Amino acid sequence: MLTATTRKSITDLSRRTSRTFFTVATLALAIAGIGLFALPALMNRSMNGTVAADRLPDLTVQIRPLVLDPPQLAGLAAVPNVTAVEPRSFSNGPVYVGGRRAFAQVRGIADFSRQGTNVVHVVSGTAPTSDEVLTDLQDAKHGLLDVRAGQRVRLVGADGALRFLRVSGEGRNLDGAQSVISDNVIVLYADAPTVASLSGVNGYSELDFRLAATGSVAVAHTVTAIRRVLASMPGFKGFTELPQTRATGDWPGKSRFLQFTKFFSVITLLALLSALVLISNTVTTLVAEQTSEIGIMKAIGGRRRQVAAVYLETAVLVGALGTGVGVVLGIVLANGLARYFGSTFYAVTTGVGVDWRIVLVSAVVGIAAPPLVALPAIRRASRLPLREALQASGSAVGDEDAGDRFLRGVRFLPRAAQIGLRNVGRRRRRSISTALVIAFAVGTLLAVLGLSAGAADASRASWGDHGEDVKITAQGHRRFDAAAARLIRATPGVAGIEPMFVTDVDLAGKDAKIWAVRQATMFHYRIATGRWYTPAEEHDEARVVVVERAIARVAGIRLGDTITVETASGRVSFRVVGISTNQQENGTALFVPLTTMHALMTGMPADDNDYWVRTTSHRHALIDSTTTRLEDTLTAHGYPVNSEIKYVRLANEVASGRTLTTTFAVVGFLIVAISMAGLASALTTSVMERTREIGILRSIGARSRDIRRIFATETIALAITGWIIAIPVGYLLDHFLVWMVEAVANVDVPFMFPLANLALAVAGTIVLALVVALAPIRRAALYRPGDALRYA
């Protein structure tokens, strides 16, 4: 049996069902937002399962192609701490997709039936045998290659000959999936002999190891032991890249994903804040309109505590309802997003999971927050003198202040619109908080759009530093030599060329890349402090370096410092002669004279594996045709190549940045949804409060369009106020996001806040607000005057 006060708490909610609905919806959306915090745990769980199923390697080493027979592989597997080893071979070259030529990487698997690590799973069809390939699931998903089992793909071999390989089915591999997404290449899997026939080279160029112990010391000892075993084999010339280790619990793209979810957290917190503002609003209104009832309760002996308890119970009920719906919604949302990310970026089907810690946090926040934010209003109402409380009408007629006088001064609008505008001023606190919540939403979108513009600008600036139109990269075993340089230079359409190469290094535990480039380079370096290296330093093969500002900041590098980096051929120290503002390799590039790197990497792949090519014109058609000619000429002369056209990469990068910010914007819509629920709630309350007024207006001749105009004006006024507040909010939030990108991802994104977005935002806000307000406005316009006048 419920007590009378509890029944009152329930009926207070049930007698205003629309408002209760919107309040519960607002809270549910915010609580659902908390559910996003479960995303890392859900992804981790799924990815750890996939890592286990794929037997992802703990250590990977790159070598020049090396033929390994079973006893030699057994020797590597017998290295202490090694539990499994898997050799890989690669063939990189063009593939025809219809009439178009794309770049493909064919990965050679020693034995599909016995993969010790980095397993390629056959998802459909069968494992490929001779002259067959397996496509990666992501190839079709990302629109790169859509072929079915039984069809054939046309690949260009290292000898320039066209090879037709039958597709045996579809495969899945975490590492392969990442290559498709990160490098935009078509990944295929084949047996080792097929790959050898394509590349013209026998042997494996990558070794994947599973280790028993993955601590840094154990891994270092294992690397040394592996190097020693490999050194005893004929043809081994050292590692071509730094050995890559995978920390326990790590999976490809994990750090980027976690960075990504940090942005979600900011948006989720904003969503929660918006919801709490709105709930406070609703309870304040509820208490205000029931002030006379509070007076009645006190008049018949209700103590302050008892009166407050009625409204606290109401707030708890709202919290419980919102939490119930929000938790379910949050679980669905988090699982949906995990499924989307898993499927889109990793070709992994994530299972349904619940992070109970997040559920618990959601429940605590959802149930405790509403009464807490309602407390000030409840306290105010319960302390109101009895006579004042009994006389309260619940309608808002306060003293006129400057704000009201300003609104009264707006006389150019039709009378109905003037009434709507002045109504905004009547419930000042509610109007401000509604406008604030709209401002949070619009501000978030403005900030995300600003960040997107900044990211696109950074991409353009980054690629704008490139003087070349095409980058040609040697693939396979044969590097570019003087003969290749002559072929490139002689190709019609080529205006200038420059050799360079890039190699991975470890800088004080951080991944970085050395760009070995000429002193007089076509690359547009931008020096912040110090200088570029001199011709004399280039000639003397001086160990000097120009460091990009982003990595200098992270690694604490200053001008004049000496830095030591770990390269594939050992440790090398350089003197820092300049800090540049360029943003290559996500701000981790170290520029070193090409001559210096040639000298340092003796015996290593010191041949220039890249050529920057400038074409005679920047017309896309000419760049395309020149690139095709370069590929054909070089391949025909036994230099398998991959090409990277600058304008295509720039467009891809801008598009991928847009995809990322679109994802932010989608999550940002959570706040938009909350704010719109809040607006609908505020207008519903406004219509309820003014029902008698609507009756009076109808009684003196107001038509339904006059009533619609009153509430539409109120809606537009709130939307515009929200938009005005959103400008500084969005501006600050944009600065915060730019700072966060720099702090979390170490990427410099220029701050941009395009004014065109403001115009877009005001139009969007008004239209959306009017759409949301349709239902309450319609309700107001359809009231019969008699019913409206009797409304209590």
Next chain:
Amino acid sequence: MAQANETRLVEPDAKLTQDGEQTVGDEAVERPLIELVGVEKSYRMGRLDYPALRGIDLRVGAGELVAVVGPSGSGKTTVLNVVTGIDRPSAGTVTVGGLRIDAMSEEELAVWRGTHVGVVFQFFQLLPTLSALENAVLPLDFARRGSKRERIERARHNLDLVGLGDKLDHLPAELSGGEQQRVAIARALANDPELIVGDEPTGNLDSVTAGEMFELFALLNGEGKTILYVTHDLGLAGRAHRVVSIRDGVVVAA
């Protein structure tokens, strides 16, 4: 709607002589401005139907000054509501100025009320954010009659008429109860309606102010307006041409 706008109400033929003597003729009631025939009205109160009017027949002639009296809950306000189209009858017909208003749509009714009826409520019911002048001009704005300047001039004239020419810019909160009711009357006069109805128009006023308010009604009636008002005050009821007494939703005396 056009029909409602174009229709003219019957010409008032009831006049007050200089000494206030009633000269309303029987012919006025024979050609009534208001005619209710068999009007019933029920309100839904939760799960129950509450019959407010149980078959009312009432005729009010043009130019009459009629008081409606009866105990609380007898159906007085409901009579006014069906006469003004604020409420629709559950059964029966309501004809005002020759128009069957019970057959009109809500929009037609709004337009008709705006131009042919002035309503005065017990609690004044002014819009709190509008000044006295803005409240008084509101029905003209809704009816879109004349230019903006003409509407303002007319509202100003009406406020002068009720003695509030010096408080045009005052908000309702800055006016006394009597002054607020005067603004409400000025608002009711906005479109120069043939019919003015008052629902306890003096119920919230002290006796002196109530008396002044009635004088205003009598004056308007003298200018040809038909006045129908609900009151609890038998003294004020007695000053009407005719008193209609209602009890339990039926007319017991007319």
